[in-house]
Amino acid sequence: MTQKLALLDLVYDDLQRVEVKMRSIGAGAYAPLAEAFLNLLNSGGKRLRPALALAAYGLLADRASEKAIAAAAAVEMLHNATLVHDDLIDGALTRRGITTLNAQWNKGATVLAGDYLFARAAGFAAETENVRVVQLFAETLRTICEGELRQLFSSRQWRQSKESYYPRIFAKTASLFASSARSGAILGHATAAQEQALYDYGYHLGMAFQIVDDILDYTADEDTLGKPVGGDLRQGIVTLPFFYFLQSQPDPAPIVSRLDTALSLPGRSSGANDGLGEIIALVRASGAIEAAYTEAQEFCEQAQANLEALPANPYRAALTELAEYTVARGA
Amino acid sequence: MTQKLALLDLVYDDLQRVEVKMRSIGAGAYAPLAEAFLNLLNSGGKRLRPALALAAYGLLADRASEKAIAAAAAVEMLHNATLVHDDLIDGALTRRGITTLNAQWNKGATVLAGDYLFARAAGFAAETENVRVVQLFAETLRTICEGELRQLFSSRQWRQSKESYYPRIFAKTASLFASSARSGAILGHATAAQEQALYDYGYHLGMAFQIVDDILDYTADEDTLGKPVGGDLRQGIVTLPFFYFLQSQPDPAPIVSRLDTALSLPGRSSGANDGLGEIIALVRASGAIEAAYTEAQEFCEQAQANLEALPANPYRAALTELAEYTVARGA
Structure with a gap:
């Protein structure tokens, strides 16, 4: 994160407490596991989910209690667990520019580490x-897994409806963003309306965030992404830019045929010269990126609108700025 | 389970409620997932863990509350989740004589289903x-995963110490048995002493159960096991019978060397003619089975002793019988 966000300043001390808490699990754990886990934490990540939980809490209550720190650690740890399994499923060898656990350990060990x-x-x-926080946690894990399964089973279905995209990115990203904010709200003794507003904020922010991520997968360079460009297309995952692109084609059949051919080539996962580069260039030139970006902006505006019912304080201002930042990444 | 256990009679109605609860998750779930899950439930399993939770509850309280049913469903569901991942890790194609999910789905889908x-x-x-039940649940999952990882990393270390075996089977089996009993006890408002006694019972029962399982892996036939005989040895997992066998050898080196050779042959996971059959026969003839069985009996007696502090009622009698049955399986 190059821009310095007010949010991360506000929750800086509490995020350090979350970090200490997460790292503490290395102490009693089986040594190879502890080492792998600390490597994962050291590989970075923006800690947006715990920051959201802490901001929702801070917006309503005083300095974070141990319980709020635990909730923030829970959402970040859940996120890391899903990353370990995602990398295994995708056969990803790097993430954030760092070698994945999957690339170092065998399949079984990676499953168990997750x-x-x-x-x-x-x-x-x-x-x-807090029973509600635990229930929310279980429900979110369920949503994430079910969404990933749907994504896996809909792989390479290039002509799937645009409507199938939104539940998928809710499951993948927005559900945990929303739950992170709600967890903080619950522990901060939010009213029902405040809790809903923070959940909705997290939801809309998460949707915008994932659309921007899906845009960056087409537009960024490999160094910025920390992984090969066009990864979604290579895995047969249909995202918003691709929907708009295919919709813009008078005859989608040749595109679909080229994709099916490209994805049946050996060695394609390495991002080698498989012909997908040309399709990625076509997507970029088609106006699809701009159309997707407009949607991300709309989600961002809705997120900001959700904050209006909440106390006007530095936390609220920081969450407003976070929404702006989220879409600015994709501009 | 051919013998009709009093325990399963006593908790029969409640186990039906657990079954209904578990099956209810199929309703809202993604269809292929629901189907796979129902197949898994239909493939049988003795439902010993939920029966333990319900028996511990029933020993202390009246007809099981919805919360006790939920706890029983939680432990059985956790058990099934670990089976799905275990089968993936082991590359197992059948369990309880039925095709595993792993054999039907790809790696990614199987990880996500678990x-x-x-x-x-x-x-x-x-x-x-109940916060304590949730904490116990999380702690048990952690113990199970860590134990499986240790087992994976100690694979083919034929000369590992006998002492490493006990923590491994605690993690693999006894931890969930003990937690199942403790969950029922907590929800049945046990005193601290009663809760500990039921935990200890579950612990000793689980240790006996796993030792007997490890014996059966050498002595049973494939039809009874529902999977190939000698599976542990084929996976390089050192269990109690093997410890006693290796200890009985004046020179273990030739055995170790034969095992290393056999496990490096291609196609060995199919249980084909890989030379392991001879080693299994040697283990059976060595007195190792009897030595392991004596240990199982000792754990069983300790389990029965743990019950003495508890109210003398039909549940207690049924748990005493269950311990007897557990070791009788291996005789």
Whole structure:
């Protein structure tokens, strides 16, 4: 994150507490597992989800309690657990420019390492001693898994409807953003209306965030992404820019045929010269990026509107700025 | 289970409620996932873990509350989630004589299906609305994953110490048995001493159960096991019978060398003629089975002793019988 966000300043001390809490699990754990986990934490990540939980809490209450720290650690740990399994499923060898666990360990060990992180995430959720936070945690994990499964089973269905995209990115990203904000709200003793507003903010922010991520997968360079460009297309995942692109084609059949051919070539996962580069260039030139970006902006505006019912304080201002930043990444 | 256990009679109605609860998750779920999950439930399983939770509850309280049913569903669902990932890790194609999910779905889908079941298990645990039950659930999942990882990393270390075996089977089996009993006890408002006694019972029962399972892996036939005989040895997993066998050898080196050779042959996972059959026969003839069986009996006696502090009622009698049955399986 090159721009310095007010949010990360506001929750800086609490995020350090979250970091200490997450790292503490290395202490009692099986040594190879602890090492792998610390590598994962060290590889970066913006810690947006715990920051959201802490901001929602801070907006309503005083300095974060141990329970709020536990909730923030739970959402970040859950996120990391899903990353470990995602990388295994995708066969990804790098993330954030760093070698994945998947590239270092065998399949079985990687599955178990992810499971272990789920367990620790659930443990942090339980430390909140709040039944609703735990229920939310379980529900979100369920949503994420089910969404990933749908994505897997709809892979290479190039002509799937645009409407199928939104539930998929809700499951993948917005659900955890929304739950992170709601967890902080619950522990900050929000009213029902405040809790809903923060959930909705997290939802809209998450949707905007994922659309921008899906745009960057077409427009960014490999160094910025920390992974090969066009990864979604290579995995047969249909995202918003591709929908708009295919819609703009008078005859989509030749495109679909080229994609099917490209994805059946050996060695394509390496991002080698598989002909997909040309299709990515076509998507970029088609106006699809701009159309997708407009949608991200709309979600961002809705997120900002959700904040209006909440107390006007530095946390609210920081969350407004975060929404702006989220779409600015894709501009 | 050919013998009709009093325990399963006592908790029969409640186990039906657990079954209905578990199957209810199929309703809202993604169709291929629901189908796979129902197949898994239909493939049988003794439902010992939920029976333990219900028995611990029934020993102390009246007809099981919805929360006790939820706790029982949580432990069985957690067990099923670990089976899905275990089969993936082991490359197992059948379990209980039925084709595994792993044999039907690709790696990614199988990982996610297991994750999904973890999520639903966590959801059931949260339905107990009891923070301690949720904490216990998270802790047990953690123990199981860490144990499996240790097992994976110690694979083919034929000369590992006998002492490493006990923590491994605690993690693999006894931890969830013990937690199942403790969950029922907590929800049944056990005193601290009663809760500990039921935990200890579950622990000792689980240790005995796993030792007997490890014996059966050497002594049973494939039809009874529902999977190939000698699976542990084929996966390089050192269990109690093997420890005693290796200890009985004046010179273990030739055995170790034969195992290393056999496990490096292609196609060995199919249980084909890989030379392991001879080693299995040697283990059976060595007195190792009897030595392991004696240990299982000792754990069983400790389990029965743990019950003495608890109210003498039909549940207690049924748990005593269950311990007897557990070791009788291996005789």
